[in-house]
Amino acid sequence: MDRLSSTTILPDTFQGTRDDFSMQIALIWGQIKAPLIVPLLRLAVIICLIMSLMLFIERVYMGIVIMLVKLFGRKPERRYKWEPTKDDVELGNSAYPMVLVQIPMYNEREVYQLSIGAACGLSWPSDRIIIQVLDDSTDPTIKDLVELECQRWASKGINIKYEIRDNRNGYKAGALKEGMKRNYVKHCDYVVIFDADFQPEPDFLWRTIPFLVHNPELALVQARWKFVNADECLMTRMQEMSLDYHFTVEQEVGSSTYAFFGFNGTAGVWRIAALNEAGGWKDRTTVEDMDLAVRASLKGWKFLYLGSLKVKNELPSTLKAYRYQQHRWSCGPANLFRKMVMEIITNKKVSTWKKVHVIYSFFVVRKLVAHIVTFIFYCIVLPATVLVPEVEVPKWGAVYIPSIITILNAVGTPRSFHLLVFWILFENAMSLHRTKATFIGLLEAGRVNEWIVTEKLGDALKAKATTKLPRKPRFRFGERYMLSNLSCCYYTHACHSN
Numbered sequence: 001m002d003r004l005s006s007t008t009i010l011p012d013t014f015q016g017t018r019d020d021f022s023m024q025i026a027l028i029w030g031q032i033k034a035p036l037i038v039p040l041l042r043l044a045v046i047i048c049l050i051m052s053l054m055l056f057i058e059r060v061y062m063g064i065v066i067m068l069v070k071l072f073g074r075k076p077e078r079r080y081k082w083e084p085t086k087d088d089v090e091l092g093n094s095a096y097p098m099v100l101v102q103i104p105m106y107n108e109r110e111v112y113q114l115s116i117g118a119a120c121g122l123s124w125p126s127d128r129i130i131i132q133v134l135d136d137s138t139d140p141t142i143k144d145l146v147e148l149e150c151q152r153w154a155s156k157g158i159n160i161k162y163e164i165r166d167n168r169n170g171y172k173a174g175a176l177k178e179g180m181k182r183n184y185v186k187h188c189d190y191v192v193i194f195d196a197d198f199q200p201e202p203d204f205l206w207r208t209i210p211f212l213v214h215n216p217e218l219a220l221v222q223a224r225w226k227f228v229n230a231d232e233c234l235m236t237r238m239q240e241m242s243l244d245y246h247f248t249v250e251q252e253v254g255s256s257t258y259a260f261f262g263f264n265g266t267a268g269v270w271r272i273a274a275l276n277e278a279g280g281w282k283d284r285t286t287v288e289d290m291d292l293a294v295r296a297s298l299k300g301w302k303f304l305y306l307g308s309l310k311v312k313n314e315l316p317s318t319l320k321a322y323r324y325q326q327h328r329w330s331c332g333p334a335n336l337f338r339k340m341v342m343e344i345i346t347n348k349k350v351s352t353w354k355k356v357h358v359i360y361s362f363f364v365v366r367k368l369v370a371h372i373v374t375f376i377f378y379c380i381v382l383p384a385t386v387l388v389p390e391v392e393v394p395k396w397g398a399v400y401i402p403s404i405i406t407i408l409n410a411v412g413t414p415r416s417f418h419l420l421v422f423w424i425l426f427e428n429a430m431s432l433h434r435t436k437a438t439f440i441g442l443l444e445a446g447r448v449n450e451w452i453v454t455e456k457l458g459d460a461l462k463a464k465a466t467t468k469l470p471r472k473p474r475f476r477f478g479e480r481y482m483l484s485n486l487s488c489c490y491y492t493h494a495c496h497s498n
Helices: 012-072 112-120 140-154 171-179 183-187 204-214 234-257 272-277 288-298 319-346 352-387 395-412 414-443 460-464 477-481 483-497
Strands: 099-105 129-135 160-164 190-193 218-227 268-271 302-313
Touching: 012 234, 012 352, 012 395, 099 112, 099 171, 112 129, 112 140, 129 140, 129 171, 129 183, 140 160, 171 288, 190 204, 190 272, 204 218, 204 268, 204 302, 218 234, 218 272, 218 288, 234 302, 234 319, 234 352, 234 395, 234 414, 268 272, 272 288, 288 302, 288 319, 288 352, 319 352, 319 414, 352 414, 352 483, 395 414, 414 483
Parallel strands: 099 129, 099 190, 129 160, 218 302
Antiparallel strands: 190 268, 218 268
16 A cells, blocks of 8 residues: 555645744744844853852862761761760659650551551650640541550550641641640650651650750751662652752751751751740741741751661652652742741841851752752753754853762762662653742742642552552543643753754
């Protein structure tokens, strides 16, 4: 059978219309390219190169600090006084500070037993610790299960409180704030927070509380996260690489230099006096943990990060859950920056250098520039320069700086160095969603206060290897096929095809 030509399939009139349309597009492109596109693209390249340099200098600076910390062995025990808590014959258990452990949860069917069990297993005098389960669950079945689990531990002599409220106002911040209002909390000195999927080791309090007891200037002791499902799939390996850099480098640098870093919202111990002085929990953004940390820092309080203390937790194992989490983590800091930048500038309790660190390094470079330049430069501007050869990008900006930044990012997870190419592709794909969320936060647009709890699988992860979990039906075409990402891929392909 003879091969059919395009004129056989398409009517002549349609073929002519298509050719006319292509000619019109080409004509318009030729007219606007030199006077409009080229100058705008050159300006975009300059702006992106400046942002790349900002990110590069920040990464190199943090790399140097980490090397010095490792070289001179500036361990937390050397920077702050630490002595193990000892028994006192005369005072008895009253020599130990009173500790409150808060576990906020929302419909956590798969992990509620793990988190409550781990919290109840913490080693500390039983009359000097209170476990407070803050259950915002809307599913009555799960609510009953959580309450029964609390009752089961209470029957074993554990001082555990099951607290609920009749609304979800403020989400996690609202639950934590409500929990702090209970009468029994007035007798507590410190509060420990664990999200529903976190499982601390029994010695967690013995390793953290002494820092707060012997160093009255410390407000927070933050532990590191350890991911139990990092090897589940390639996506969780990519997440591990990004988060390991955050903990190994960013948190350590902040703790070692300015005694400030962003509270991770869980696996940390707060001095209740510092928390109250900073104004307590606020629900004005989706990053209530970072909000509290910045306000406490502006009051002059210091923070300590313990990289050697790791708490097991779970990474999002579905792309949908990860995207929702990243929206919150990108939108929240941008929105908090908008709300607090003037408060930071006008603050009189902290040094100018600390203000510069918080505004420039912590917010501008890490929370804004890092997301924006990754998407705008690498996914939009660089492909466009292929389409417009009149605009050139210097090799140092297109190759050397991105390569060095990428290699520095990989130091946190040496075992995944061979996955670097996949990590680059994954980060570029996610940069679209992070950049969008960043601008939503800066402009306080529609989804600025969107809070969707990250799905956890808990014990279901163990069953996943042997049992195929039922798939949830999806109805939204755009949600399944991520049209924004596909459009970006098509744009990149179109640029390189010309």
